[in-house]
Amino acid sequence: MSSNRVVSMLPSAAEMIALCGGESMLVARGHEDDFPHSITSLPIVTGANTVFTSSADVDVQVSQALAQGNALYTIDAETLKKVQPTHIVTQDLCHVCAIDLQTVERIAKQMDPKPEIVTLNPLTFQDVLDDITRIGVGLGLEKQASEALGKLNERVTAARAKADTYLEKNGGLRKRCLFVEWTDPVYPGGHWTPQLMYMAGGEQRIAPATDTVGAGPSARVTHEACIASDPEIIVISPCGLNLKEARRETDLIKDKEWFKTLCKPGVRVCLVDGNQMFNRPGPRLVDALEFLVGYLWEDDSLIPADFPWERYI
Incomplete structure (x- = not known):
């Protein structure tokens, strides 16, 4: 022992x-x-x-x-x-x-x-995965960490393959996304979150990233900047708040003019438990990636069955 x-x-x-x-x-x-x-x-x-x-x-x-x-x-x-x-x-x-x-x-x-x-x-998604190895080495659990990481990487590869297929069918056009990490004031997703969107076939224009480069720390932005980014998909997942709390905070802004302008006809908005998902740089970021691929491309079969989310608009 x-x-x-x-x-x-x-x-x-x-x-x-x-x-x-x-x-x-x-x-x-x-x-x-x-x-x-x-x-x-x-x-x-x-x-x-x-x-x-x-x-x-x-x-x-x-x-x-x-x-x-x-x-x-x-x-x-x-x-x-x-x-x-x-x-x-x-x-x-x-x-x-x-x-x-x-x-x-x-x-x-x-x-x-x-x-x-x-x-x-961790500053990037890869950093998060590397931290699993770091913990394994630090606690003498190298073998178990390697096995766990291998399984996560298999899921990442599968999710990205699905996203690439949908992206190709869409003529290479990425889904325009906005991830809201805090609602009032607005903080868009930073670090690894825009990376996950990019890997899923989307892009967050207001704080962009690629599959290898993170977006940096989340920083406060204006309502005008959110509107100018012209998202077609908005994911609201306030850091540290569960799904019920995320719904309550979104309800507080839903009738504000800037939010109504942001959510023009055709825009899809969902809520995600921001305590468990996205904002926590752990292994369940892979669940978040799988969710994004399914939600962005409207294929619910790809979304993990127990993923804590709901449609808002």
């Missing part, structure tokens, strides 16, 4: 650890680590200083906290020390999305023995 005692401070990390067969190594988790469901009984070592009310209000809370130099997240140092981890898996990608690396390192230095810190910093 492995003597590793692992703490995940990142939802995608917990998924990758479980995918590689390391779920039994987990001794604690971050407050947003909720998949697989079997890990939710583990002690929680992080927390959020913001309270979700609405997209607009959370944006204000985050902006004010950052302006004042206040942390967005907390670590329960006592619980962390109590579980005596040998490894902590965290991130250094987004200070708004999860606990920052510097805070984790500061607390880890106070622990004896000091745990090894495995840091994830």
Whole structure:
């Protein structure tokens, strides 16, 4: 049996650890680590200083906290020390999305023995897949990670082949897409999300990417810019919000003039659970790719049966 005692401070990390067969190594988790469901009984070592009310209000809370130099997240140092981890898996990608690396390192230095810190910093879809290998190596699960990655790559290859077939039938014309990562203010999908759209046969003009180059961090855009990108397909998947919450936030903007202009006749709009899908850089990005191929090209048979989404317009 492995003597590793692992703490995940990142939802995608917990998924990758479980995918590689390391779920039994987990001794604690971050407050947003909720998949697989079997890990939710583990002690929680992080927390959020913001309270979700609405997209607009959370944006204000985050902006004010950052302006004042206040942390967005907390670590329960006592619980962390109590579980005596040998490894902590965290991130250094987004200070708004999860606990920052510097805070984790500061607390880890106070622990004896000091745990090894495995840091994830994916900027592209390929980086996300590479992180599976990184976790496998870090936790002594190289073989299991390699096998899991092989299966994911097979699905990616199959999904891309379907997309290429539809794209060819469409004369090479890509579907014009807009992925909404936050509704008020509007943040379009960044990093790997526009890549997934490109791989599925679409393109996000407002924050473009290719199959090998990500779009960079998501940044606030104007309503006019959204309209000018002229999308025919809009995917609304607010970061951290489930499907019910995504519907509620979309309902808050549906009667605004800019949104009605954006959703002109013929435009298709869907909602996706933004807590579980797209915004979480883990293995289920492959599910998201399969969903996009099916939704963009109107072939529901390609969409995973349990994918959390619904049509809105």
